[in-house]
Amino acid sequence: MTSIAKPKIVHSGLARNVLGLTVRDYEGGMSTLCAGCGHDSITASIVQACFELGVPPHGVAKMSGIGCSSKTPAYFLSASHGFNSVHGRMPSIATGASAANRDLYLLGVSGDGDSLSIGLGQFMHALRRNLDMLYIIENNGVYGLTKGQFSASADLGAKNKRGEENRQPPIDPVQMALALGGTFVARSFSGDKEQLVPLIKAGISHRGFALLDVVSPCVTFNDHEGSTKSYEHAREFNLRAIHTDFVPPEEEIMAAYDEGDVLPVELHDGSRLLLRKLANDYDIGNRGEAIEYLRTRHRAGEIVTGLLYIDESQPDLHGANSTIETPLNQVPYEQLCPGPESLAALQKRYR
Amino acid sequence: MEPTDTAGTEYFHRVVDCQWACPANTDVPQYIRLIAQGRFADAYLLNRESNVFPGILGRVCDRPCEPACRRGRVEAEPVAICRLKRVAADNRGDIEDRLPRAPEVRNGKRVALVGAGCASLTVANDLAPLGYECVVFEALDRPGGLMRTNIPAFRLPTSVLDDEIGYITRLGVDVRYSSPVQSLKALLDDGFDAVFVGSGAPKGKDLRLPGRDASDRIHIGIDWLGSIAFGHTKSVGARVLIIGVGNTAMDCCRSSLRLGAKDVKVIARKPRRFFKASEWELEDAEEERVEIVVNYSPKAFVMENGKLVGMQFEELEYEFQGDDIVGQKVLRDVFLPCDDVVLAIGQENAFPWIERDLGIGFDRHEVPVIDTVTFQSTRPGVFFGGDAAFGPKNIIWAVKHGHEAAISIHKHCQGMATTERLPRGVNLTTAKMGIHEWSYSNGYEPAERRIMPHVELTKRFKKLNIEVELGFSVEQIATEVERCLNCDIQTAFTPKLCIECDACIDICPVDCLTIAPNGDATEIDERLKTPRQNPTQPLYVSEPLPQTGRVMLKDENICVHCGLCAERCPTGAWDMQKSTVKIPYAAEESRAGEAQWQNSRKAG
Ligand SMILES: Cc1cc2nc3c(=O)[nH]c(=O)nc-3n(C[C@H](O)[C@H](O)[C@H](O)COP(=O)(O)OP(=O)(O)OC[C@H]3O[C@@H](n4cnc5c(N)ncnc54)[C@H](O)[C@@H]3O)c2cc1C
Ligand SMILES: Cc1ncc(C[n+]2csc(CCOP(=O)(O)OP(=O)(O)O)c2C)c(N)n1
Ligand code: SF4
Ligand code: SF4
Ligand code: SF4
Ligand SMILES: [Mg+2]
Numbered sequence: 037m038t039s040i041a042k043p044k045i046v047h048s049g050l051a052r053n054v055l056g057l058t059v060r061d062y063e064g065g066m067s068t069l070c071a072g073c074g075h076d077s078i079t080a081s082i083v084q085a086c087f088e089l090g091v092p093p094h095g096v097a098k099m100s101g102i103g104c105s106s107k108t109p110a111y112f113l114s115a116s117h118g119f120n121s122v123h124g125r126m127p128s129i130a131t132g133a134s135a136a137n138r139d140l141y142l143l144g145v146s147g148d149g150d151s152l153s154i155g156l157g158q159f160m161h162a163l164r165r166n167l168d169m170l171y172i173i174e175n176n177g178v179y180g181l182t183k184g185q186f187s188a189s190a191d192l193g194a195k196n197k198r199g200e201e202n203r204q205p206p207i208d209p210v211q212m213a214l215a216l217g218g219t220f221v222a223r224s225f226s227g228d229k230e231q232l233v234p235l236i237k238a239g240i241s242h243r244g245f246a247l248l249d250v251v252s253p254c255v256t257f258n259d260h261e262g263s264t265k266s267y268e269h270a271r272e273f274n275l276r277a278i279h280t281d282f283v284p285p286e287e288e289i290m291a292a293y294d295e296g297d298v299l300p301v302e303l304h305d306g307s308r309l310l311l312r313k314l315a316n317d318y319d320i321g322n323r324g325e326a327i328e329y330l331r332t333r334h335r336a337g338e339i340v341t342g343l344l345y346i347d348e349s350q351p352d353l354h355g356a357n358s359t360i361e362t363p364l365n366q367v368p369y370e371q372l373c374p375g376p377e378s379l380a381a382l383q384k385r386y387r
Numbered sequence: 388m389e390p391t392d393t394a395g396t397e398y399f400h401r402v403v404d405c406q407w408a409c410p411a412n413t414d415v416p417q418y419i420r421l422i423a424q425g426r427f428a429d430a431y432l433l434n435r436e437s438n439v440f441p442g443i444l445g446r447v448c449d450r451p452c453e454p455a456c457r458r459g460r461v462e463a464e465p466v467a468i469c470r471l472k473r474v475a476a477d478n479r480g481d482i483e484d485r486l487p488r489a490p491e492v493r494n495g496k497r498v499a500l501v502g503a504g505c506a507s508l509t510v511a512n513d514l515a516p517l518g519y520e521c522v523v524f525e526a527l528d529r530p531g532g533l534m535r536t537n538i539p540a541f542r543l544p545t546s547v548l549d550d551e552i553g554y555i556t557r558l559g560v561d562v563r564y565s566s567p568v569q570s571l572k573a574l575l576d577d578g579f580d581a582v583f584v585g586s587g588a589p590k591g592k593d594l595r596l597p598g599r600d601a602s603d604r605i606h607i608g609i610d611w612l613g614s615i616a617f618g619h620t621k622s623v624g625a626r627v628l629i630i631g632v633g634n635t636a637m638d639c640c641r642s643s644l645r646l647g648a649k650d651v652k653v654i655a656r657k658p659r660r661f662f663k664a665s666e667w668e669l670e671d672a673e674e675e676r677v678e679i680v681v682n683y684s685p686k687a688f689v690m691e692n693g694k695l696v697g698m699q700f701e702e703l704e705y706e707f708q709g710d711d712i713v714g715q716k717v718l719r720d721v722f723l724p725c726d727d728v729v730l731a732i733g734q735e736n737a738f739p740w741i742e743r744d745l746g747i748g749f750d751r752h753e754v755p756v757i758d759t760v761t762f763q764s765t766r767p768g769v770f771f772g773g774d775a776a777f778g779p780k781n782i783i784w785a786v787k788h789g790h791e792a793a794i795s796i797h798k799h800c801q802g803m804a805t806t807e808r809l810p811r812g813v814n815l816t817t818a819k820m821g822i823h824e825w826s827y828s829n830g831y832e833p834a835e836r837r838i839m840p841h842v843e844l845t846k847r848f849k850k851l852n853i854e855v856e857l858g859f860s861v862e863q864i865a866t867e868v869e870r871c872l873n874c875d876i877q878t879a880f881t882p883k884l885c886i887e888c889d890a891c892i893d894i895c896p897v898d899c900l901t902i903a904p905n906g907d908a909t910e911i912d913e914r915l916k917t918p919r920q921n922p923t924q925p926l927y928v929s930e931p932l933p934q935t936g937r938v939m940l941k942d943e944n945i946c947v948h949c950g951l952c953a954e955r956c957p958t959g960a961w962d963m964q965k966s967t968v969k970i971p972y973a974a975e976e977s978r979a980g981e982a983q984w985q986n987s988r989k990a991g
Contacts, residue, residue, distance in 0.1 A: 040949065043831040045896045047461060047945050049917040059898075072888040072957025080893035227887060255888065255957045267886050271934050 041066040054090035062087045064114040069104055072259075074226035074252030074267075075174045079111045081229050082143070082172075085236035086113060089284070096141045097133055101126040101155060104181045105147035105174035105252070113143075124155025127162035127171075131353070134167055137363040138354050141240060142169035148189035149179040152207045156188070159209075163218050163245050168352040170239035170246045173209055174226075176254040177265035184257025195262030208334065213247045214327045214345055220246035221326075221345040222280075225270050226253065228341070234282040235343060241282075243304045244352040251339060264337075275333055277318045278342030281310040301346055311343060321345070388911055388928045390938075393879070396813045399966045401925050402943050403874045405468055408455035410787040412970050413437045415452060415468055416875040420827065422475055423868040428482050430475035435486075437970065439509050439555075439786050442547045445473030446856065447538055449665065449781040457872050460921070460945050461897070464836035466870045467859075474864050476547075487516035487974070489559040494518030496800040499579040501568050504532025505782050506773025507585030508555050509789025513973040514796060515558040522579070523560060526567035530556065532587055533774075534782065536613040539638050540852035541645065571741045571769075581768050581796045584741075584755075585789070588774035592733040594630060598688030602695040605688060608635045608731035615642055615851070622646050624726020628698055629653045630685055631731035633663035639729045640677045645851050652678045652723065654685065657712070658705065671855070675844065683721065688728065697724035734779045745769075754778065761805040762792040768799055793973040801980060809971035809979055815964040818876050819953070825963055827873050829950040831896070834870050837863040873948045877966045880939055882930040884960035887937070891952035891961055892916070900952060901940040905931065915942060 042063070050058045062083045067076050086096070096116040098109035102123035109118050117140070121129045130142055151159040151173050162171070177190040186194075189209070190202040213221045220242045224232040232250065239246030251270045253259050259266045264273075283289055285306030299320050301309040311320055319325040326345050333340045364372065393399060401407050405415040414433055421430035434441035438448075448469050456465030496519050500507040503525035511521040529535060531548050556562055568574055574582060591607035599605060604624065608631070614620040623646040629636045632655040640651045653672070655662060658681050662669065673679065683700040690696065700721045706714035736754055741747060748756040748765035755764055757771045764771055772788030774780060795805040818826045840857045847853050859867065892900050903914035911928065912919055919926070921944045929939035953961040971979075 040830045040951070042894055042951060043833075043896050043947075043949065045461060045831065045833075045947065047897050047917075049898070049920055049945070067894075067955075070957065071955045072886065072890045074888070076893055076955075077889045080889065227889060229889070253888070255886075259886075267888060268934060271887075 053087055055092060057087065057090075057093075059083060059087040061115070062093060062113055064109070064111040067108070067111045069107070070254075070256045072255035073104065073180075074176065074250075074254070075105050075108050076111070077226040077229065078145075078172065078174055078232070078250055078252055079108050081226075081232045081236055083112050084229070085233045085240065088233070089237050089240060091141055091240065095139070096143055099126050099130045099133065099142060099144040099169070101146050101150035102181070103147035103150045103179065104254075105145060105176075106150055107181075108145055108174070109143075116143075124150050124153070125158055126150070127155070127158040127167070130169055131162060131165065131167055134169065134353060136365045138168070138359070139363045142167070143240070144169050144171040146171065146173050147180070147187070148173060148175040148177060148209075149187040152188040152209060153179075156207070160212070160216060163213055163216055163247060166219055166244040166350055166352045166356070168243055168245070168354065170236065170242075170248065172236075172239075173247070173249045174252040175209075175249055175265070176252050176258055177263070178254055178258045180254045180257060184254070191264040194264045195260070197257055197260055199262070208330065209247060209249045210340075210344065211327055211330050214323055214330075217350075218247055218345065219244040219347045219350045220343070222247065222343045223249045223251070223339070223341045225251045225274055225339070225341060227267060227270065228274070231276065231280075231341060234280050237282045237307075238280060238303070238309050238343060241303045241305050241307045242346070243348070244350060251341075270339060273338050275315060275338040275340050276342055277313070277315040277329075277340050278320060278344060279312040279314050280343045281312070283308045283310065301348060303348060309343065309346070311346075314342070315340075388905060388908060390930045391925075391927045393927065396811050396968070398925055398927075399813045399815070399877050400811070400968050402877060402946075403966070403968065404455040404457050405452035405466075405874070406968060409437075409452045410784045411437045411790065412968060413452070414875070414968065416871055416873055417967070418475060419466070419468075419471055419868050419871040420873070422471055422864065423828065427475050427478035428480055428485070431479035431482060432485060434472055434475060436972075437790075438783060439512055439789070440505060440551045440782065441472050442476035442551050443505075443534060443543060444782060445469060445471075445476045446547065447534075447543050448472070448783055451783075457874055457945070457947070458870055461872070461947060462833065462835070467836055467839075467867050470837075470839055470859055471864070471867060474859055477858055483554065483557075486554055487558075489515045490518045492518070493520050496520065496580045497522065497578070498581045498583065498796055498800070499524065499574055499577070500583045500585060501574075502526070502532060502584070502586040502773075502775070503530035503552075503562055503564075504585050504587050504773055504785065505534060506587075506775070506785040506789045506792075507583060508552060509786045510583050510585065510772065510793045510796065511558070511560045512555045513790060513793035515555075515560050517797065517973060517977050519797075519800070521560045523562040524566045524568045524574075525562060525564050528564045530562060530564075532585075533609070536616045537609055537635070537638065539612065539615070539642050539645075541641065541847065541855050542638070544852065544854050567740075569740050571747075572745060575745065575769075580800045581770065583792055583796065584738075584764075584769065584771045584775050585773045585785075586738070586775045588734045588736045588779040590735045590737040591730065592735060594685060594730050594732060596685060596687050598690050598695075601690045601693065602688065604695045604726060605728045606730065608639050608729050609734060611729055612638055612642060615646070620646070623648050626650045626725045627652070627727045627729065628723060628725040629729045629731055631655075631733070632679065633731060633733070634665065634668055635734075636729075636731035637664050637668040637672050639731050640672055641675055642851075643727075643729070644675055644677070645848050648727075650678075652680050652725075654683045654700070654723075655679060655681045656684050656703070658682065660710075674841070675847075680723075686720070689722065695726070695728065697722055698728060734774070736775060736778060738775075760791070760808075761795040762788055763795055763799075763805055770795055790972055794971070794976050797973045797976055803980065809976055811971070812969040814967045814969065815877065815879060818950070818963040818965050823954065825876075825950050826965070827876050827963075828869065829873065829876070829948070829963075830869075831872070831947050831949050832869060834866050836870065837867045875966050876948050876950070877964050878941065878946065878948070878952060879962050879964045880927070880929055880941070881960050881962070882932055882939065884958040885929075885932050885939060886958055886960075887932055887934050888957060890955040890957065894951045894955045896949060896951065897945045897947055899942045899944065899946050902932070902937050903940060904936075905938045911940060915940060917942070920944060
């Protein structure tokens with residue numbers, strides 16, 4: 037028999053979340069990516085995180101651009117809204133969606149090509165605006181969909197499948213986000229769900245732009261020897277600097293912890309993050325130090341992962357613009373657009 | 388935990404739940420697949436290899452496979468395995484020329500078989516094609532044992548019995564009817580090389596209560612059913628009480644309705660969950676408006692003017708602790724009027740014809756001491772099987788005993804040790820046909836079990852032998868075959884190929900795969916993605932994986948064998964492989980012995 041779709045089997049061992057939904061209710065269509073693609077694991081982690089958080093699927097908008105990574109919203113949360121934009125232009129569409137309905141959970145999924153090559157400008161501005169969304173870059177160092185050309189995140193000296201070396205320096209979205217004032221900056225690895233799932237939950241709960249760069253091996257074009265984004269390489273050089281525990285609002289913090297080692301962070305929705313240092317020489321909560329640390333470890337060939345920086349105090353796009361609490365798409369038309377007389381009156385004030 | 392050894396036979400054999408649960412290890416998924424392909428004759432012959440009587444068993448088997456069936460763990464009801472067996476039998480056409488035949492020249496060994504029930508018939512079925520001269524002694528004038536005398540024709544038509552028994556008797560088996568064996572000693576003196584006792588458990592239990600001997604309207608269930616089958620009993624009173632609530636009781640109450648009874652009550656001492664009858668037999672009886680009365684304990688048969696008028700009972704109330712009865716008290720005395728009483732409270736072995744000085748050991752309950760593997764008694768050359776061996780069971784167990792006894796008889800007659808038997812084996816071959824193509828129907832569709840259509844209530848009581856179950860329609864067959872989850876198509880794992888990409892973990896629709904650090908059994912249990920619900924089901928622990936040293940874990944319990952793990956695995960670390968369990972029969976033993984003999988001749 038030919039390939040079949042994943043059947044929806046609600047077996048008795050399946051847990052239910054606060055909404056009474058099972059993890060099956062957060063799944064999507066059958067993936068058409070290559071078997072073994074890291075992106076599929078990120079899909080599974082998004083499904084798991086949304087299920088655990090109890091996010092109502094219809095309250096989510098999945099935003100993406102073009103690329104294998106950008107195809108994945110079809111494979112999770114089939115009951116959610118979504119927009120598959122032009123290559124590299126998802127941030128503007130997301131900005132529009134957020135402007136119109138600030139109550140949406142915006143979940144952006146992009147690739148290293150989509151965000152760091154063609155879409156770099158859009159990406160930087162969304163971050164700078166502190167748009168309230170989780171922005172995941174599924175980072176495989178190549179343009180997977182167009183058959184494996186080096187992308188802007190490919191490391192110097194990394195080899196492609198035919199043995200040719202990359203000669204241009206990489207753009208690291210994490211360093212860039214720190215430099216541009218990002219309020220939630222994290223990195224993970226698709227093969228490490230234990231780390232990835234809490235980071236997705238934290239990113240969704242954070243108010244503002246949550247950047248999550250995920251090393252996500254392309255099994256077909258970038259999983260060979262000499263690649264710095266292969267499963268083997270990512271496993272060998274993964275440096276987990278910070279461990280993040282996500283504690284939902286309704287739950288008490290059970291584990292006792294040492295003030296010096298653990299930094300508790302309260303998010304605006306009442307959930308808490310417990311950040312625990314795994315790398316002793318890392319200074320949580322210091323932007324400048326963080327950038328320096330990343331540069332040094334990158335020179336040593338290491339991939340630093342974890343929630344590397346968080347600042348809950350900064351206003352997001354809506355905060356900065358003092359928009360009203362009610363989502364604009366719920367404001368009656370007459371109120372949103374009060375007519376030519378009102379416009380004339382406003383213009384008069386500036387004469 | 389230590390890596391699981393799947394190379395041995397047991398692991399993959401256990402995964403095929405139905406086959407593992409079937410006493411005769413019928414290859415269920417393969418026969419269902421053959422039915423799906425419309426290959427009814429092939430499906431029938433595959434069945435016949437293991438269970439010998441597919442048409443009979445497809446109607447009346449006790450079906451221990453069904454409660455074990457995997458489908459019942461994913462949906463409410465298991466696959467209708469038994470009903471599909473009947474489909475194979477009903478549509479098989481003429482298959483006689485495909486059956487093994489007895490050789491022209493016999494091998495010179497003579498085997499006596501006592502009784503022509505399913506146990507003896509299985510032994511003859513296995514031995515006659517090897518050249519053995521099988522002589523069956525049967526007390527009655529026709530073959531089949533309880534299948535003919537006790538299982539009513541409305542459940543099992545005589546023609547079905549005749550067909551399947553005919554396949555065996557036509558192998559040149561010498562059946563001597565109306566020939567009760569009165570002395571085992573005499574039989575042994577006749578110079579048989581081996582004797583098989585398949586005489587069943589012919590004695591129905593009696594209920595010694597006041598009034599028992601005062602009426603001829605109090606019947607012993609199995610004798611009464613026999614006399615109905617032979618046409619001696621043609622009617623019964625309007626009100627009948629059946630004492631006991633096992634399968635015999637179900638046949639007695641339903642037979643009463645066909646003999647003219649109007650008010651039939653089945654009386655049980657205990658509440659429903661303690662009943663011995665299978666759930667479907669109870670349902671069938673209740674469909675026919677039989678009343679089942681619980682918590683009544685018989686006290687006396689009541690006579691008036693020398694005539695049975697009813698029975699006296701004590702109504703009981705039980706005290707429970709969990710599922711166990713820990714106490715009882717009598718609530719009141721109750722009288723139930725009736726015209727006939729049928730006692731259906733059990734059967735026993737009885738061997739009045741076996742002399743006790745022949746070296747055949749009996750225990751203190753007068754039950755023969757039989758080896759559970761070889762079925763040999765304490766006297767070499769005398770074997771037991773079926774109900775005669777360990778008391779009343781059912782047809783499929785009797786068949787299993789017959790196969791095993793046939794192996795022993797063959798070994799005994801050839802001067803080999805009966806205990807040295809060929810082991811079982813499992814063959815595996817990949818089911819991959821190409822990209823996204825598997826050699827089995829791997830799609831999972833939710834579908835409820837099909838319900839067997841029955842003859843209308845108003846029509847079925849007109850005659851004694853109207854078969855109630857009509858058989859599946861074409862649509863029902865088509866749906867039911869697809870409900871089988873192909874448990875014989877196994878997930879086979881090659882650890883050294885795994886790159887730990889998690890594709891299999893993410894795709895598995897029932898979350899039965901996990902990659903986690905190894906640990907002891909409790910730690911492993913805690914690390915499983917879905918908690919283990921059925922620890923009797925196999926758990927697979929792989930060798931350490933190359934990249935991280937973690938292990939692949941698989942809880943077989945609810946794997947639906949969809950093949951998606953293998954489909955999504957980029958390296959082929961998971962593969963779907965068709966397993967075939969090799970069960971040796973006397974024929975295999977004979978071929979193995981032949982090969983050994985040839986080899987030793989070459990060597991010598
Ligand atoms: C009412 C009833 C309903 C049943 N329904 C089912 C059912 O639906 N499904 C199921 O699987 N099982 C059922 N069973 C059980 C099943 O019939 C028996 O387990 C099975 O028939 C045992 O087979 P056997 O070959 O061991 O013995 P039997 O079938 O009892 O055959 C023994 C034969 O030996 C003959 N015999 C006995 N003594 C001598 C002697 N001294 N010399 C010569 N011949 C002798 C007897 O006449 C008989 O023909 C039922 C049993 C009863 C009583
Ligand atoms: C405007 C435009 N330019 C170029 C392309 C061709 N194109 C399609 S996908 C892609 C690269 C995608 O790479 P990435 O975002 O890293 O996704 P991946 O497939 O690696 O996950 C390119 C260049 C396009 N579709 N549109
Ligand atoms: S699903 Fe099919 S193979 Fe599996 S136990 Fe049931 S009948 Fe047997
Ligand atoms: S065959 Fe594989 S994917 Fe399908 S249920 Fe079994 S383990 Fe899961
Ligand atoms: S899909 Fe294959 S390679 Fe990937 S984790 Fe599963 S078994 Fe290993
Ligand atoms: Mg890419």
